[in-house]
Amino acid sequence: MVRSTALFIATLVIIIQVCIASYLPNGIYQIALRGGQLTDLGQGPDGEIALLPPKNNYQAQLWRISSRDNAVIIQNFASHLYISGRLHPGEPLRLSRAPTSWKLTQAFDESLFIETVGQYNGEHLVVDVSGFDSELLAILAKPRKTEDQAWSFHHVGGFYEEPRQYRLPYNKAGLCH
DSSP states (O other): OHHHHHHHHHHHHHHHHHHHHHHSOOSEEEEEEETTEEEOOOOOTTOEEEEEOSSOOTTGGGSEEEOSSSOOEEEEOSSEEEEESOOOTTOOSSEEEOSSEEEEEEESSSSOEEEEEEEEOSSEEEEEOTTSOGGGOOBEEOOOSOTTOOEEEOOOSSSOOOOEEEOOOTTOOBOOO
16 A cells, blocks of 8 residues: 555656646756846747746746847846847747737746736837936847857947947857946
């Protein structure tokens, strides 16, 4: 009786582990927010980016951006978060698609979330993040296919500026100062 009960419990544990593993997001760029720093940027086969809250949890897939067709670029400026690249409707960064806007939810800590709405013109998304903790936002990007692995970014403000090149290590994220 004890043996069959132990076997049943072991089988149940294995089933639960398999279910959890199949539920977690797979093959993504995983970025963990730790003390205001962005760390652990890893490349996935599908070229996706995931923003994880400070403590990894099973809701990580709510913060995804697809970059399968184009490089997706996220950059923090004084009051705007700038995302460039082809964003696929229905694929969230907890960006909920509307005809001309996206809603962004950013985690400050385990419990606090702030929402803001940014305009999307089919090519770029600009989000006002003046109420966000700027230390939690940083340069995240998939490198363009260039020999020197330079990462391209656009400046956001009242004017347009030609893309600038930031030479960063491949598969790393750096703070934008």
